[in-house]
Amino acid sequence: MHLQRLALTAHTAAYVLSGDHHILVDTGEETSREHLLHALADAGLGAQDLTLVILTHAHASAAGNAAWLQRTFQVPIAVHTADAPIVASGVERPRGLSHTLVEAMQLVRAARFEPVSPDVVFGHTLSLVPFGVTATLVHTPGHTIGSSSVVSPSGDAVVGDLLQGGRFGGRLWAHRPVRPAFAEAPERILRSLALLQRLGVQRVHPRVGEVLAMRDIRHQIIDREPWLPAGPAPARLRERRLRAASTR
Numbered sequence: 278m279h280l281q282r283l284a285l286t287a288h289t290a291a292y293v294l295s296g297d298h299h300i301l302v303d304t305g306e307e308t309s310r311e312h313l314l315h316a317l318a319d320a321g322l323g324a325q326d327l328t329l330v331i332l333t334h335a336h337a338s339a340a341g342n343a344a345w346l347q348r349t350f351q352v353p354i355a356v357h358t359a360d361a362p363i364v365a366s367g368v369e370r371p372r373g374l375s376h377t378l379v380e381a382m383q384l385v386r387a388a389r390f391e392p393v394s395p396d397v398v399f400g401h402t403l404s405l406v407p408f409g410v411t412a413t414l415v416h417t418p419g420h421t422i423g424s425s426s427v428v429s430p431s432g433d434a435v436v437g438d439l440l441q442g443g444r445f446g447g448r449l450w451a452h453r454p455v456r457p458a459f460a461e462a463p464e465r466i467l468r469s470l471a472l473l474q475r476l477g478v479q480r481v482h483p484r485v486g487e488v489l490a491m492r493d494i495r496h497q498i499i500d501r502e503p504w505l506p507a508g509p510a511p512a513r514l515r516e517r518r519l520r521a522a523s524t525r
């Protein structure tokens with residue numbers, strides 16, 4: 278699998294995964310549509326070349342151009358089942374008040390997007406092989422309940438907002454792993470990061486900031502937590518199967 282970062286703003290990105298075909302991960306806000314198309318063109322692609330668009334979660338920053346891509350280029354849209362009703366409504370789940378004034382103002386602006394009916398809805402994992410890319414979409418909840426990440430056998434993971442690079446929206450220390458300011462299930466972020474680590478992920482590609490090293494994520498986030506529940510037995514069994522599949 279070949280991975281390309283598509284710059285949408287100075288500090289945020291979407292990604293294209295390429296194998297026999299091409300998959301777009303996240304679409305940016307509606308205001309960054311031109312940047313998305315230019316970045317795709319720089320990568321030698323048009324939107325009509327995509328076999329799938331994955332939304333890592335149900336926020337305008339990920340789903341802002343999904344309805345347009347589906348309508349204009351007939352590209353199917355994939356999202357986790359827990360976030361599917363949110364993308365179909367076009368209204369983000371309400372967020373808590375733990376934000377600065379500037380962030381709060383941005384959130385008010387960004388909380389809505391054009392609703393889109395997803396074509397592909399998945400639960401725990403989704404193989405991307407039928408869409409022409411050797412990788413697996415994995416449920417990694419935390420930022421939202423239905424947050425998901427693409428994991429490839431090369432040790433790369435595209436994670437949306439599960440983690441961010443740097444402070445102040447990636448403006449400072451863009452390679453430093455930072456928990457997102459907002460999380461619907463903050464206690465699950467750590468477990469999702471630990472899952473990515475166990476799946477052999479070496480490099481984490483976030484929406485905000487630059488590529489993050491799993492070594493840094495382990496030292497600066499995972500290892501700082503004294504207790505990490507391993508999850509119930511069915512989850513551990515599922516994980517073992519997934520680990521076998523994703524390193525094949």
Ligand SMILES: [Zn+2]
Pocket residue numbers: 334336338420438
């Ligand atoms: Zn988000």
